[in-house]
Amino acid sequence: xxxxxxxxxxxxxxxxxxxxxxxxxxxxxxxxxxxxxxxxxxxxxxxxxxxxxxxxxxxxxxxxxxxxxxxxxxxxxxxxxxxxxxxxxxxxxxxxxxxxxxxxxxxxxxxxxxxxxxxxxxxxxxxxxxxxxxxxxxxxxxxxxxxxxxxxxxxxxxxxxxxxxxxxxxxxxxxxxxxxxxxxxxxxxxxxxxxxxxxxxxxxxxxxxxxxxxxxxxxxxxxxxxxxxxxxxxxxxxxxxxxxxxxxxxxxxxxxxxx
Numbered sequence: 001x002x003x004x005x006x007x008x009x010x011x012x013x014x015x016x017x018x019x020x021x022x023x024x025x026x027x028x029x030x031x032x033x034x035x036x037x038x039x040x041x042x043x044x045x046x047x048x049x050x051x052x053x054x055x056x057x058x059x060x061x062x063x064x065x066x067x068x069x070x071x072x073x074x075x076x077x078x079x080x081x082x083x084x085x086x087x088x089x090x091x092x093x094x095x096x097x098x099x100x101x102x103x104x105x106x107x108x109x110x111x112x113x114x115x116x117x118x119x120x121x122x123x124x125x126x127x128x129x130x131x132x133x134x135x136x137x138x139x140x141x142x143x144x145x146x147x148x149x150x151x152x153x154x155x156x157x158x159x160x161x162x163x164x165x166x167x168x169x170x171x172x173x174x175x176x177x178x179x180x181x182x183x184x185x186x187x188x189x190x191x192x193x194x195x196x197x198x199x200x201x202x203x204x205x206x207x208x209x210x211x212x213x214x215x216x217x218x219x220x221x222x223x224x225x226x227x228x229x230x231x232x233x234x235x236x237x238x239x240x241x242x243x244x245x246x247x248x249x250x251x252x253x254x255x256x257x258x259x
Contacts, residue, residue, distance in 0.1 A: 001027040014045045020052040025059035035067040044076025047109050051082030065099050079109050121188040127180040130171050139163040142185055155257050158235045165228040166250050170198040192254045200248040
């Protein structure tokens with residue numbers, strides 16, 4: 001076994017450990033010493049790079065589990081990056097996936113770190129064509145992101161409902177000549193935010209703002225879109241509408257439920 005370490009240039013709180021060759025029982029003591037030195041230096045987040053690893057013995061896997069426990073006790077973590085397919089499958093058969101997260105590359109591991117420990121929001125920006133037929137795919141896509149990020153099925157369903165209503169409103173009350181509608185999703189471990197911007201006819205924009213603030217229907221006489229705003233307000237933590245010469249901006253915030 002060969003092992004080397006470096007501080008990540010991406011974030012100096014993270015240590016990259018490069019493992020090479022076979023990882024056997026005879027390597028456990030040296031590995032334990034390296035982990036302790038890292039912990040003593042007050043670094044508690046490690047990415048184990050194993051693209052050049054050819055074999056992991058059961059004793060060495062047990063040692064890695066113990067090393068991870070020491071990091072977790074300090075509020076840190078260790079993830080494994082770059083395993084080839086056969087070795088990854090072998091480690092899964094040994095139950096390692098119950099202890100470690102496996103990632104294909106360091107970029108994905110960094111995203112995990114920022115999501116779990118720094119509460120950094122993930123941002124997705126979409127330009128939605130001003131056509132009602134485009135809304136179902138967008139709402140399912142955004143709800144799928146929420147599910148992938150660990151939000152509950154109920155949260156994801158409510159998020160899909162929010163996206164459906166606000167996007168449809170942006171299209172139906174928007175200027176027919178606009179080229180697209182801006183949809184921005186910001187999601188972190190605690191909350192979901194949706195920001196929708198469009199060019200809106202002023203009379204309809206004022207009507208929409210009144211409907212939100214007064215919790216009333218946007219119009220009378222059987223129009224269905226306005227009635228959905230009351231539901232959005234009910235299942236969201238906040239909803240704000242701002243209007244200027246550039247158009248209308250609707251911002252929705254929903255806190256994440258406990259899993």
